[in-house]
Amino acid sequence: MSPVLVYVAIAVALCWITVYWRKRNIVKEKLKWIKEVPGLPLLGNSLEFRDPKTILPNSQKYLEQNNGLFQIAIGTRPLIIASNYKFLEWLLSSTTLLEKSTDYQFLHRWLEDGILITHGPTWKRSRKILTPTFHFSILEEFVTKFDKSIKTLVNLLSKEVDKDSIDIQLFMKNYTLDVICETAMGVDIDAQLNPESQYVKAVDAMCSIVVERAFSLLKMNDFIYRFTEEFKKETKYLEYLHSISNSVIEKKKQKLSDRETDKTDEVGRKKRTAFLDLLLKYNDVNGQNLSDKFIREQVDTIMFAGHDTTAMALCFILHCLSNHADEQERAYLEIKEICENTDVISYSDLQNLKYLELVIKESLRLYPSVPIYSRRINKEVIYDGDKILPEGVTIAICAYAVNRNPEVFKEPDKFIPERFLDSDIKPFSYLPFSAGPRNCIGQKFAMLEMKTTLVKLLLNFEILPAIPEHKLIISAETVLKSKNGFRIRLKRRKRAKKCYQNILATEVRETVDLSVKEDSSEQNVFSSIADERSSSTENYAFINEVQKRDLKEEINNWEIELGELREDEEHSEDIVNAEKNTKLKRKALSLILKMITYVLLVFLPVFLLLWMWITEKRLKDTSKYMKNVPGPKPTFPLGNMLDFAAGSKVYLKVIERYMKQYGDTIIVHDGCFSWLVVTIDYEFTEYLYSSTTHIDKSDQYNLFYGWLGDGLLTSTGTKWKKHRKAITPSFHFSILQQFIEIFENVGNNLITKLESEEGKDSVEISKIISLYALDVICEAAMGVKVNALEGKESDYIKHIKQMCSVFVTRAFSPLGEQFYPFTSTCYKEKESLKVIHRYIENVISQRKEERQKGSLSDKKKNSESDGIKKRLAFLDLLLDLKIDGQPLSMRDLRDEVNTFMFEGHDTTASAIMFCLFMLANNPEVQKKAVAEQHDIFGEDCSNATATFSNFNEMKYLDLVIKETLRLYPSVPFYARKLAEDVELKGTIYPKGMRIVLIPFLMHRNPKYFKDPEQFIPERFEDKSKRLPSYAYTPFSAGARNCIGQKFAVLEMLSVVSKVLRKYELLPAKPKHELQLASETILISKNGVRISFRKRL
Template identity: 30%
Template sequence: MLLFVFLATVALWGVLRMYRERQRLQKIAARFDGPKPHWLLGNLPLFPANDIPGIFEMMVKLHEQYGQDLFNWGLLNDHMVIVSSATNVEKVAMAKKTEKSQIYEFIKPWLGQGLLISSGEKWFHRRKIITPTFHFKILENFATVFNREVEVLVEKLSPYAKSGRKFDIYEPVSLYALDSICETSMGVAIDAQLHPENQYVRDVKRMSELVLLRIFHVLSSFPQLYWYTMPNAWEQRKLIGRLHAFTDSVIQSRRQQLVSAVPSKGGEQMSEADEDNPSDKQRKTFLDLLLNVTVDGQPLSDADIREEVDTFMFEGHDTTTSGIAFTFYQLAKHPEIQERLYQEIQDVLGADFRTVPLTYNTLQNFPYLDMVIKESLRLLPPVSFIGRRLVEDLEINGVTVPAGTDFTIPIYVIHRNPAVYPDPERFDPERFSDDNTQRRGPYDYIPFSIGSRNCIGQRYALMEMKITVVKMLAHYRILPGENMPQVRLKTDLVLRPDKGIPIKIQRRSYPKPHWLLGNVMEYPANDIPGIFETMVALHEQYGQDLFNWGLLNDHMIIVSSATNVEKVVMAKKTEKSSFYDFIELWLGKGLLISSGEKWFHRRKIITPTFHFKILESFVHVFNQEAEILIEKLRQHANTGREFDIYEPISLYALDSICVTSMGVEIDAQRHPENQYVRDVKRMSELILLRIFHVLSSFPKTYWYTMPNAWEQRKLIRRLHAFTDSVIQKRRQQLKGKADNVANIQDVQEDEELYTKRKDTFLDLLLNVRVDGNSLSDLDIREEVDTFMFEGHDTTTSGIAFTFYQLAKHPEIQERLYQEIQDVLGADFRSVPLTYSTLQNFPYLDMVVKESLRLLPPVSFIGRRLVEDIEMNGVTIPAGTDFTIPIYVIHRNPAVYPDPERFDPERFSENNTQRRGPYDYIPFSIGSRNCIGQRYALLEMKVAIVRMVSFYRILPGDTMHEIRLKTDLVLRPDKAIPIKLAARP
């Protein structure tokens, strides 16, 4: 009975004591936000059991829901204060006396009293011993190891580049980081990358998970009970045994290496390390320091050494792995940032950027790399939270928080403060420009903790990260795996992906040429869309500027970087490149192909035809022909059936150019069986097949032996016959009107002479005199052939592709429809469009420009050097052919973020001003730019305004299957299937 009374009294006393403590804590808790606790289990039920990503997500959610500073209850009176406001973080981090919080106790059986966990004098002495290991002079030596190990990483990843398969980047980076830290800090090569079955990596990962599960377990406040009763604890003991065995093997291996070494300083052991004088220890590793150091005349014990090695292996391997892998994750998601960084790598390291060794000093010359790394560590800090325990009382939120209270500082949450980082989930390296950095406080960015207990190895980690990122980007383009958006995060001791980071990689170096056939075999024979897709894929895989080999020494340089494009197009002397020679039998030496004096004189003759005063009269024709188009398409409206819009647009463009530029009506829209359209299309295909044929360098052999050449000759005869008929028809119309332009004596006369006339392009050619002589019939035909092809086929693609985009983006189409009504008023369907009226459609202008960006009708242009030029640090000789892939330039993610997205706002005034002159060149650039670009834009705009006024353009059922091809003009391989709905 007395025993019962005694036990009851003790129990009652315990309950009363807990109750009073609870009341005291509730007064403190009242000063903080947080969820209402269960009376016994506190807030533990909020955290999902055994769901590690779920635990992390709940930690973040509580801050989103309740604010920056929270009071979190555990079992009974167990509690923790979580602070992320800069004011309170400063108070905790800068308190005169703090220790690591209780959560670190759960790591102690593994890491012992190493630098991470120790406190007081022991921590102070260990910190002083270890600090010199990270002096920059010693770090310089580590760069050699990082360079060597990352080369192994690059090589080990090459099978993925060849296969195109996705893989988890986290695992190989983890092995790389383990190799690096073992060699730099332990002096031992374990070759984990060459033997990827390494158990240590898996054990560290599982150990971290078990520690987190223990932190949020209901028995977290009863360590002994947990340790001896929970299955997770039994597994933990096995892991600790293996982890310690691994560390012991590393230490033993290094001891054996040092057995025969002559001790430094005449056989004396090192005294306590001096941070300011590391020079005599530069060749020694972190482990060497521990094995040789004395404290108060005594060497460190085996247990002392192991706990520091365990701590350093974990902190220096696992955190760096996450930092590197998450940076690759961000670069895969943001190709525009990746390409800008790749450009910086080339700019800093020069032509040998793939092979030049990186040094500590070299890495200081990468400002954008530094910004990228910092932003990655902001969004996904490997150490996502840190803990501190007060040793003295602290005033916070107007209340005294007693000594012994545990604080958690959630770095992940701090780095997402929208008041400091607007749109915090967006990856934006510019946040770390000098100007932006200066606006932030010291507690707004703390990826390596802060205060006296900050990360001792942060310079080591940053150097390893930077070398890895530079070397990887120098060799590979990093692409997202199919399910990369589904990456789920978890934090145990380190923030990491729950399942992995799936990426793909592509080599940046150009494919090795065949000794005879060069790179010709890369292109699929007789597959015109496949040829185009290969051209684009080569840029996606190998970068902006490529060297392409043909047969034997035949070659071509393909440049899309703005710097090199400028060098080519602005070279003092250039001609059209060799692939234009394949068009010469059809177009002759017209304006497209001619060079030198002939090109100069022809350009001067033709330019006045496109004076805006003459263009004004053309708009009337475009209106008339567009009305016919609208009427011809009425049969498709409201039927629900899809049809190919490309064909009727082609006939509209042909009618328009024949009337405006030739003065001849051929009524192609009313007679849609027109052979000319089909012949131009097939001729263009045959020319492309010839360009990529193995006999492209042997024109006569090709011309007389290949079936495609025989077909080409037939087509040329028909095309020339059509042109001759147009010319003859106009001659007859002008017969008896010889005085119409007879007074044109020389091409040197003032262009006003031409702009006052109503003569067409063909009239000008028929009547002009050069040096007193008329143009020959051949001269006239080659200019007419050139103009008919360039002015009909390219405009067809431009208009049809714009309808394609409007069908895919109804919200943009409706905004454009609204602009049409706003500008033209109630009679918007019938009011004639004029040159002046079309200047009042800003959104239409943006839509057309964005369509020409995404799908430029002329997808590549060619130039041949007449003089040597300097490029990429080497002299390119005269005679070299260059190709400028406009389609690729317009998809540069560094200029056009999310480049495949159709977004007319890219061409708002503000956005346009941010781009350079070589970032948008749908009509080419330089002296040989398209002479008829204003003509083309007028024709496109009239057709679009008229179509959108009458019809709602809808996607056809098979529109998503469109495949592109480029012969001489970019066009759909099969069709652009749309539907039409008549507007009320």
């Protein structure tokens, strides 16, 4: 291989590693409030938590040490493990943090969009449809369905009576499989009598494959997994399982009409209905049936979720009863009293078994069927005021540890059913079926099945400890299991001989016979293949040994070469010749390069292929939802970026051209594997602006994080809501009045500055206005005069300007974020941020010190003699704020001041310069605006001082500003990231999609503005012709509109009024044509040129 290619590969790998670790460090920084368990480089804590038998003991140990909350790393991926009540109450009761973790992806090929693993609108729809199918009136019908399977189970267990030890695990698994097949699909598979059937084998094998993938670092990777034998087996099993489900659904559908005409049996009772029948008969609000795919996904999900979980629960209950004779006897006596003389157990009988229910609850407390639930944080959120949980982090909820919390359950490791007589147990301190919106939908069904089963077993058998005594080896897999099985001993009760002699009353037997006869065609589907059953659990230990052997061989090879190097080094001690020392160094360098090259050649291609495959798959999954959204055809590898190659001055023109060609909502590809939706569709715009869910800014706003941190512009979740609520009163008109003096003083400085420009044919005003806005915002935000207009450029001003330049360069750099850390721009940003943050923090500290000494309050008293309070800066208002009873931290203060500086500087400057330009080029409008000024201040008004009431009288000038912002909105586009799937006009826009709203184009839409390119302030005068709420959004709209818009309009009124009263504004000579460019704000690439003439 060419050395050049090797070094390029090394450079690319190092770049990727640097960027990856940078992002990883950002996540670690945000999670520093959670105690981290130290791990190994690259592997993290994978080895410690690899064995399913040690997961729960290790988790319990660290949870006890860290108040129920700690984090580990699986490889390099952070994982939070939790049992803390306050944290779980917040997490599980959330209606937004509902997404299951990526670990559930291993089930996707089997269950697809089944209710267990789907999320967003799809999950909500599924949950809404399925919930009524678990109503008690439906569950009541299922009670009699359990009976045939229980009879078979009792008969099989009768053959095991009086043995010293039997493992009940396989009995329970096959029994629950029989039950779930009959209740879910209305089909008897007789798994208990035919454990070798292909269907039983396929279900069992799929469960084993899922478990193995979850605990294999290699096989959990989809790309690598595709090349394994398990993938081939999974594909074969899934083809069979899906074909069975589809076949049963089809046959059921064909018989549905016959069943509708024959709903009752000979004695007038309704025939029992399977879960599948309920779905086939379901009609949505539009009268449409559910699709076969949807039905199959839900049936397969019920099959999976209702099989092993209930089987293991029954095994643990029987184990507990075998070792607690008193509790078993009490449960037996209760059952005997209620059910002994009843051949068929009724639903009401089961509800009366109160003590048996306590036994089940206590067993599920000690041994929850699902010991760990997990959630994925789908967007960055704030917990408990200021604790950040970054997007993408997985949280594992350790129900096993929650249920054994000694603060909630006294003597937590003891089996005490009576503890549940206490009704004061908190809802999130006991999690046998999860909790919150995503709790187990079938928990009532499971309880009913367990109760029915235990009634029949306890009436027939006494459950005794195995001989010798059996100790469980607990293992946390997809469900909680015992690695060494569940061994008990059975002794037949005296009354058991007659228990099943008349187990079925005549009419019940007839009903069952009819049901079996009726479903014979479905049963034929299951009688196809009965091969010899083989173990579905692969020899993971063997695979692991092979991996260890290969790794050992590689290490040995390196040790040989390093050994040779050491020998050379030993010889070199006796050689003083410099040439040989140089040779030794070269050999060492050569070995190091060889090692690096080997690593890169092996891992870099794999990583690149894996990344491309994952990205392509993700985009294909996304594209299937959005195939109806038009847009320009992308070209490899840049997407549509060539159309934008001319830079920011063409962005708006290109988008406008696209929309004229493809419509108001389009897809634009901003790379080979990346795209975004751009829209000016009013319905879409209204939906996003008015939403309280989709309020997160898009990923582009991450560019501001270094400067603005978690200020109002960039923060999300609870923190944003609390800060927004607390800061909003700071912009009340009574507060804004205090800033008018700043506007006036700095405005006078601007007038003085413009005197030197008077009479010139052409004056470029953008720099002057920018300095004016900077002076205003510094004094208003921090109470500090920087005198930027006077040319006294401090380090702070210099670096504020440099940061604005950095944003523009970074936002439109073709290199992308991966290479940004290696650019000179990144160096400039770090340099500027040090200066800016240090300056702001010094100002904050000085201000705090003044307040503590009381100097500020003394000044207030001295200045209140005339009834006017001393002017406060925005910083003072922040220092007075308290959120959750606590003052803002230094970091919070700095972030909010920086945000106010950024949002209130260039945006206002842009609006002012465009307003002056439009007045200069529209003399009739200017004439009306000046006449209004004379009406307010009198004819000789050039040196008048404006008050707040004067600004309220400037009705026409306010129209001029509104019309300027219509044509030239300071922020020409806003971007949002969808928090969940959104369906609009028949198209599903997936979660995470970036949506760009373009007020620049919306404001020029002839549907809402007649002659949209004309400057007509009067269009805003007629209030009878009200605009749609979201057709005009110069300050954004909805929950995340600009908090400082009143401040901005007041500043604009002040400065434009002052300039108009002093100067007549004229077009530049030669006439100046704006070259608009959409950067972080709307600017003119060639500046903004007008001329000034002093008014007489």
